[in-house]
Amino acid sequence: MARDNITSFNPELYTVKKTNKFLKALIYVGLVVWLLIDLFPIYYLLTFSLKDKSEITGQNVIGLPRKWLWENYTRVFNMGKKTGNPPIKHFFANGSLEKCFSNSVLVVTLAIALALIAALMATFAITRIVWKGRKTLNSIFMLGITIPMHVALYPIYSSLSKIHMLRSYTALIIPYAAFSVSMAILVCTGFMNDIPTELDESACIDGCGLWGTFFHIIVPLMKPALATMGIYIFLQCWNEFMFASVFSDEAHYTLPVFVSNLKGANITDWGIVGAGLVLATMPMLLVYVFMSRRIQESFMVGAVKG
């Protein structure tokens, strides 16, 4: 209920107020200082991605670039692509930015789909069907929120290597989905409890079975929950690094692995590293600019319900 207006604010409600002028100024100063602290590294990153080596390492550390070196960005796009004479131009070469980006999109999308389907079905069985032991099962699922993903690394690695599935998309999708299911069930339970059971009952009277109730009543009404959870899982998996770096080879690298590989060969070439960091970060920040409210809400729901 409070979910809709969790970020809205009505200034008229706060009428009795005689805040100290000095204190108010102090608050603004504090807020602006933290704002600058937040933005400065981003500014720094953007500027040094456009500088050449001599500017970065000495002559012009903080200022705007004297010569705007867009070449750094073209060099990032050429990374991982075979060069020859004549240079073979192909997109989606293993280890290139486009390939890693699309790998990330693929893995994360499928993980979200899998986690949401599993969580929605399980939540339906736990909250809407009456059977013995459903409370216990729910609390077992909730334990999953506290379990750190890292502990599964070794067992999953060894079992995947036994069935030769190590270097594949599945090796990332399944763990990502599994470690999102607990949180998804938690949030879905909150949303599903808001749907009146009378709807189920009337569907039942009209001759709907459990499956019919699920698909025709619950799923359409759960769309907002799915959107919220989808965003949350997306953000958790998009930046995941440990599994992505351990379980995949060059053909399956995701974006964080691409970023970490930037350093290997270019230890002092900070221009290209900077450009790579910018390119890896910008899609996310652009999405955030347009969807900031939704993204923030999905995080709040995730934590407040927990």
Next chain:
Amino acid sequence: MRRKNQTLTVILFLLPALALFIGVLIYPIISSVHHSFYEYRTFDDSGAFVGFQNYIDLFNDHYRFGKSVVNALILAALSVFIQLPLSLGLALMLGKGIKGERFYLSVYFMPVLISAVVIGMLWEKIYNPIYGIITKAFEFFNWSGLPTEGLLANKKTALLAVFIPTIWQFVGYHMLLMYAGVKGVSPELREAAKLDGATDGQVNRYVVIPSIKPVIKVSIIFAITGSLKSYDLIKVFAKDARNLPYEVPSLLLVRYVFGNYGGIASAIAVMMIIMCFFFAILVNWLFKERNPYGKR
């Protein structure tokens, strides 16, 4: 809604989630516990049964686990006692309702969305002992006292240097959670307190903070477990180097998985689960409502 085949339906509905949960969470935990009692030099060869020897060895200097736990706990303490108060302060300031509140909120939250790998590499550049921005700032102001090997390499400053990017990234996250809590405090409560003559500080102290206790609890749990399992940022700083002043358990875990110490790695995994649960339960217990007049 009772039907004859209801049991079957329930099982079918639970199947996907249970399969994921058992296959990727339950099985690894059991398998870790099992592996931690063996040597496991390679993935296929279990080696000799060693009982609790792996756990005893963990606290040997050779495996550096004790040190890494201490580091993780220091990071956790820094998070709880520096990062969270800062977040709370920002949340209270924003939650009071000021001009441009949404803008501040959005900018503060933005670093959460940036990959820790990106942040690690950015900060590595900032900390660079030769041309990093901190070195340059010290040169500019003619300050001294900066360790010449860089903040990350110096034993005394390393943990702090790891903590600063973390705080930069996650203050916004905790701030958002607390902000949601602050906004959830009913305006009538604030008004009532104000009418009774409470100052802003008193309203925050006696009305707002007590009502957002549940959110603070969640934040503390997230901050502690987050520190215990921190990996990405530290891995970026560390690369493949060893004997670092900022090693944490998960870094050692990955190292031993691929260093033919499967048993030790499993023991670390088990210890991490235990620690995460321990702190989650501890914080829950500390925040339990206690009735001053004895048991309810």
